Amino acid sequence: MTATIIDGKAVAERLRAGLAERIAALPFRPGLRVVRIGDDPASGVYVRNKDRAAMAAGFDSATIHLPAETSEATLLALIARLNADPAVDGILVQLPLPSQIRADAVIAAVDPAKDVDGFHPINAGRLASRQPGLIPCTPKGVMHLLREAGATLPGARAVVLGRSQIVGRPMLQLLLAADCTVTVVHSRTRDLPAECRRAEILVAAVGQPALVRGDWIAEGAIVIDVGINRGADGKLIGDVAFAEALPRAAAITPVPGGVGPMTIACLLENTLEAALARRSLPAE
Numbered sequence: 001m002t003a004t005i006i007d008g009k010a011v012a013e014r015l016r017a018g019l020a021e022r023i024a025a026l027p028f029r030p031g032l033r034v035v036r037i038g039d040d041p042a043s044g045v046y047v048r049n050k051d052r053a054a055m056a057a058g059f060d061s062a063t064i065h066l067p068a069e070t071s072e073a074t075l076l077a078l079i080a081r082l083n084a085d086p087a088v089d090g091i092l093v094q095l096p097l098p099s100q101i102r103a104d105a106v107i108a109a110v111d112p113a114k115d116v117d118g119f120h121p122i123n124a125g126r127l128a129s130r131q132p133g134l135i136p137c138t139p140k141g142v143m144h145l146l147r148e149a150g151a152t153l154p155g156a157r158a159v160v161l162g163r164s165q166i167v168g169r170p171m172l173q174l175l176l177a178a179d180c181t182v183t184v185v186h187s188r189t190r191d192l193p194a195e196c197r198r199a200e201i202l203v204a205a206v207g208q209p210a211l212v213r214g215d216w217i218a219e220g221a222i223v224i225d226v227g228i229n230r231g232a233d234g235k236l237i238g239d240v241a242f243a244e245a246l247p248r249a250a251a252i253t254p255v256p257g258g259v260g261p262m263t264i265a266c267l268l269e270n271t272l273e274a275a276l277a278r279r280s281l282p283a284e
């Protein structure tokens with residue numbers, strides 16, 4: 001079998017076109033502010049792509065770029081200002097943050113109604129308790145791609161590689177809510193290849209270039225590669241050894257062009273959702 005390659009870029013484009021249409025019909029432009037501290041190169045790519053996509057879809061979007069030595073107090077004061085600004089519907093503070101700033105304190109300072117990353121403990125708690133709230137963009141994008149790939153979720157054995165607050169854990173919650181049987185594996189897991197081999201749906205989010213080898217993948221599995229790593233040659237490479245996975249998987253996302261573009265499209269989707277909810281407008 002040769003895997004179908006899931007075209008995340010095309011799916012994201014369609015999603016953004018739908019958002020643009022909905023925004024064009026609104027009497028206001030949803031406002032998004034991205035706060036970037038310092039010059040983490042990975043954040044650079046993300047912020048550039050996001051700005052372009054947000055503008056094209058009709059959002060009122062801006063990036064606030066502060067120097068690497070910015071204090072936590074200065075950042076918290078900026079967040080308080082954005083929380084209070086009625087023109088701002090979504091706030092995203094780009095991670096990672098420099099070491100003098102506590103990420104937890106910053107995440108908790110964002111108004112949960114404007115938390116378009118879905119990282120605030122209130123939104124994480126809502127997701128875990130199956131209440132409506134803002135859902136983290138990357139796992140939300142993965143769910144879109146699984147549907148696009150025609151995955152049958154109820155009863156499927158899903159394995160999530162990685163348990164971070166921003167990808168692995170919310171991924172677990174979304175797959176569980178979709179009635180998958182979910183296993184989460186991590187750096188203390190005893191036999192990683194054996195756990196992965198049981199997966200009908202495998203979501204890799206570890207940040208280790210090509211950690212997942214071909215023989216970790218069950219025949220006919222759907223493989224979603226969240227990893228974005230920089231290879232020795234400077235090119236982007238995922239957490240899955242793509243060429244080895246191709247003959248075994250039924251479908252697989254490439255890197256780039258898989259999950260990354262979906263993260264941005266879902267950020268915009270969340271911003272529109274937040275804008276409507278803040279004005280007590282219906283979601284559709």
Ligand SMILES: NC(=O)C1=CN([C@@H]2O[C@H](COP(=O)(O)OP(=O)(O)OC[C@H]3O[C@@H](n4cnc5c(N)ncnc54)[C@H](OP(=O)(O)O)[C@@H]3O)[C@@H](O)[C@H]2O)C=CC1
Pocket residue numbers: 138161162163164165166167168185186187188192205206207208211226227228229259260261263
């Ligand atoms: N496509 C996109 O839009 C996005 C991509 N990413 C990418 O996804 C990847 C993961 O990101 P993120 O979740 O933030 O990463 P973190 O570093 O926060 O978490 C990594 C997780 O993987 C586990 N892990 C790390 N190494 C191993 C290993 N050798 N074996 C088993 N488990 C391991 C860790 O285990 P433990 O908990 O035990 O330490 C941890 O749970 C990165 O490549 C990142 O760049 C991230 C966000 C968005």
Ligand SMILES: Nc1nc(=O)c2c([nH]1)NC[C@@H]1CN(c3ccc(C(=O)N[C@@H](CCC(=O)O)C(=O)O)cc3)C=[N+]21
Pocket residue numbers: 042043045046049092093094095096117137138228236255256257258259260261263264
């Ligand atoms: N508060 C916060 N929220 C995040 O969601 C967040 C973050 N901080 N910090 C960094 C990570 C990483 N991330 C990416 C999103 C999209 C691409 C992306 O668009 N990738 C494209 C293009 C990459 C390229 O061409 O270089 C692709 O994979 O095809 C990459 C990386 C979001 N993150």
